[in-house]
Amino acid sequence: MLLHLVVRGKIGRSPEADLVERYLRRISWPTKVTELPDRGDKLPEPASGAVSIVLDERGKSLSSMELAGLLERWRDGGKREARFFIGAADGHEDAQRAGADLLLSFGPATWPHLLVRAMLAEPDYGKRLAMYASLVVRIDRRLSSAWRAFEGAATSDPEAAKFYVAMVQQRRQAMREAAQMFGDAGALRPDLDIEVAADLMWFYNDPSLYDKLVRQRGWSVDRFQAWLAEALQVQLLGKAPSVPTAE
Numbered sequence: 457m458l459l460h461l462v463v464r465g466k467i468g469r470s471p472e473a474d475l476v477e478r479y480l481r482r483i484s485w486p487t488k489v490t491e492l493p494d495r496g497d498k499l500p501e502p503a504s505g506a507v508s509i510v511l512d513e514r515g516k517s518l519s520s521m522e523l524a525g526l527l528e529r530w531r532d533g534g535k536r537e538a539r540f541f542i543g544a545a546d547g548h549e550d551a552q553r554a555g556a557d558l559l560l561s562f563g564p565a566t567w568p569h570l571l572v573r574a575m576l577a578e579p580d581y582g583k584r585l586a587m588y589a590s591l592v593v594r595i596d597r598r599l600s601s602a603w604r605a606f607e608g609a610a611t612s613d614p615e616a617a618k619f620y621v622a623m624v625q626q627r628r629q630a631m632r633e634a635a636q637m638f639g640d641a642g643a644l645r646p647d648l649d650i651e652v653a654a655d656l657m658w659f660y661n662d663p664s665l666y667d668k669l670v671r672q673r674g675w676s677v678d679r680f681q682a683w684l685a686e687a688l689q690v691q692l693l694g695k696a697p698s699v700p701t702a703e
Contacts, residue, residue: 457531460488460506462499463542485527503537507557510541510548515559526558581643582689589685593677596666604667631657638692645694656691660684 490500502508507530518526527538541548541556553559610620635653638644644653665684669675675683689695 457527457535458486458488458503458537459483459527460490460500460537460539461542462490462492462539464492464495502539505535506537506539507535508539508541508552508555509558509560510553510556511543512548512553512559512561515561518560523560581638581641581693582695585688585692586685589681589688592661592684593666593681596663596670597677604664607664627661628654628658631655631661635692644692648692648694653692657688660688660691 492499530538540560541552607620609616611617632650632654634657635644635650638653639650644650666680669683670677670680686695686697690697
C-alpha cells in the first residue's frame with residue numbers, strides 16, 4: 457500500500473526537506489509526497505480503494521503501534537493507497553474533514569518526539585539546536601493559536617483540563633529524553649543537570665512564546681527563530697550570547 461503525503465505548503469530545499477527525505481527512506485512501504493500551494497490547485501486523483509487520513513488537531517490521537525496496526529488492516533483489506541492530508545496554517549475545509557476515513561491528531565504533545573529524533577542527524581550540538589528552533593517555529597506557526605484556545609478551554613472544561621495536563625506532562629517527558637541525550641554526549645553546560653536542562657527545553661518549546669512575541673508583540677518570524685536558537689544554545693550549551701541589535 458502506498459503512503460501518500462499530500463501537503464499544503466512547500467518547503468523547497470531546506471534542512472526540513474532533508475529531514476523529511478531521511479525519514480521517508482526509513483519507511484519500508486512505498487511512499488510519495490505531493491506538495492501543493494497553501495490555497496488552490498486540484499488534489500491528485502486517488503488510487504482505486506484509497507483511504508484518506510486528515511491531520512487535524514481535533515482528530516483522534518493514536519500511538520505509533522495503533523496507527524501501524526490500522527494501516528496494516530487497511531492494506532490486508534485490499535486498500536492500495538493511504539493519503540495523509542497535511543493542511544496549511546488555516547487547516548482543512550469542513551468537507552474534507554467530513555469525508556475523511558480518519559481524523560488524526562499529532563497534537564502538541566507528540567511533536568517534540570519528532571523533533572528529538574530530528575536533532576540526532578546533526579553532529580554539531582549548536583547546529584542541532586538551531587535546526588530544532590527552525591522546526592519549532594514551523595510548528596508554532598500552525599499550532600500556537602489552537603494551543604492558546606485549548607489553554608483557555610482547559611480553565612473551564614474539566615475534560616479539556618485533564619487532557620491539557622496530560623499533554624503538558626508528555627511534552628515535559630519528551631524534553632527530558634532530549635536533555636538526557638545531550639547530557640550523555642557531554643554537550644550540556646558543566647553546571648547544568650539533566651532535570652534543569654529538561655525544564656529549560658520544555659519552557660522554550662512552549663507554543664505560547666511564539667504567540668506572545670510574534671502575534672502579540674509583532675516580532676518577525678526570523679527574529680523569533682534566531683532568538684530561540686540562541687537562547688537554547690546559551691542556556692544549554694553555555695554559548696556566549698551575541699550583542700543585541702535592533703531589528
